[in-house]
Amino acid sequence: MLLYFRSGRTIRSATPIQTYPMLPRHLSENLCSLLPGEDRLAFSVFFTLDRATGCLCGDDPIAFGKSIIRSSARLSYDEVDAAMARGPSEVPQIDPTIMADVELLWDVAAKRSISRTDDTIRVGSSKVKFEFASADSFSPTKCWSESPSDSAGPNSHSLIEEFMVLANRLVAERLVEGIDMNGKSPPPILRQHPNTEAQVVETILPILQRGCPDHDWTSERWHGRRLAALLEEARKILPDPCFKALSFEAMVAFQMAQYVVVTDPEEDDIAHWALGLGRYMHFTSPIRRYADVLVHRLLTDLVCEGASVYKHSVDELIGATSRCNQIRKGSLEADRECAYYFFSDYVRANYSENGMNLNDLVVTKIFPGKEVAKGKFTKDAIEVFVPLVGYSKSVSLEQIGVEKTEKITQDSVTFLREGRLVEWKTLSVVSMNVVCPSGDDSVLKHWTLRLPPANSAEKSSECAEEGVSKSIQKSSECGEEDVSESIQKPAGGGKKSRGIRKSSECASTVPPSPPSPPSPPVNGSIRPVLPLLPHGPAFAVLRTRLERSVRESNPGASIAARK
DSSP: HHHHHHHHHHHHEESSOOOESSSSIIIIIIIIIIIBBBBBEEEEEOOBBBBTTTOOOOSOOOOEEEHHHHHHHOOOHHHHHHHHHHOOGTTTTTHHHHHHHHHHHHHHHHHHHHTTTTSSSSSSSOOEEEESSSSOOOOOEEEEEOOOSSSSSSSHHHHHHHHHHHHHHOOOOHHHTTTTTTTHHHHHEEEEEOOHHHHHHHHHHHHHHHHHHTTTTOOHHTTTTTHHHHHHHHHHHSSHHHHHHHHHHHHHHHHOOOEEEOOOOTSSHHHHHHHTBSOOOOOOTTBBBBHHHHHHHHHHHTTTTTTOOOOOOHHHHHHHHHHHHHHHHHHHHHHHHHHHHHHHHHHHHHHSSSSSEEEEEEEEEEEEEEEETTTEEEOOOEEEEEEETTEEEEEEHHHOOOEEEEEOOOOOOEETTTTTEEEETOOOOOEEEEEEETTTTTTTOOEEEEEOOOTTOOOOOOOOOTTTTEEOOOOOOSSSSOOOOOOOTTTTTTOOOOOOOEEOOOOOOOOOOOOOOOOOTTTOOOOEEEEEEESSSGGGHHHHHHHHHHHHHHOOEEEEOOO
């Protein structure tokens, strides 16, 4: 049953309310968790790094083997960041000897990060977070934007990321080295990310050319140059919201990384482009990803000379990796659906009158109406990136409340607003209201955007930080001139959302709070149940859509209705 459980789930998934582990909670949160002072079975990678450079010491061998480890402490990302920012004495709960090791790792990780900068695609990203009044509450009371890394400098997330990526890389290289052309050794599984650099550059260059016409974004200059260099130059001159918007467009143009079974080590298309690595595979999270479990089995077979009790055929591995890829895609879709739904619910409950005013939205594309059939035209529209949510939304000018469009091209749009002309260009930072229809007949509608009403006393967002404002007049050549904004922060400990540099394959976020007790078995089977959704016909479509997405990442999960 456990094997079925793991192969059926393949990954841990989460909603804003609850996390759904890949393994039963008694395993993932107890017997398989690295609890302080408890002996745990593990598979370890042993290597030596040069303290001065952060590079691998070539004279010392790299070893792989089964081990028993005992964790000395369980630290949160916030605790480590606070200790490094304010000094260990400000965080007395961390043992000084442990903090000394953390400081050493911090220094080495920073050196490794510098050495990887030229080969890694780094983008700015954020994710919407929600706070609920209680564990059984369905409607969020606060929302804010949070980034795994809020600065370009070292932090606890990048520390974990550096050593995680290194261990994963070394394991991938060892798996490839073990390919037996006589067919005695099982083929390795690798994490492949196709190189779509040319396509991504082709996608974001027009945005930069329209939004920053005074800067040299010509195709001639950037032809054949690295995407990493293009993003780095854009990051230096663009306001933070604009860089996040550009990064989102780049990530949309990326192809998804996927697991592949490798039978020929000379294949050219098994590299991980975004990380700049020729060989890469997930190894460090066997209680969260089934692919890591498969890798542990393959590695055991290699380093322990066939000692693994699991013998997989090529067809079995291909089927397992295909399943992992499929469920990963479903998990991402479920994550997006949940973010949209809970944000809509938050806006509907807290900003029903005029909507939630946001003044850091970014115009990324402008679509003049065009004739699609004789006498039929599409509406003039724009695409707007919403940093708070981390997604873009396309809306027609009519929908947002534009009275009359005077002129529209792919570069800019001029419209009549309150008796005056307003011009928006590509990469303009603009202010709009987020609104969500209310009423039983419209509860399934997602949030949309409107121009702020004239002379309205707009209700401040719950994520506003009083007295804190940030000018985004960083470059008058980009977007709208003379624009300033308030970067908003959640009450109760949220973080300001700023442009960041983050690897596309990154460490996991801060460990979640202790989960609520698991749902009781249904008819003797393990069947997790999602938090209750409101009852009624209007929610039927949403329940079906969410259940389909969640079941793809968690077979057996179900959504109940709250009457």
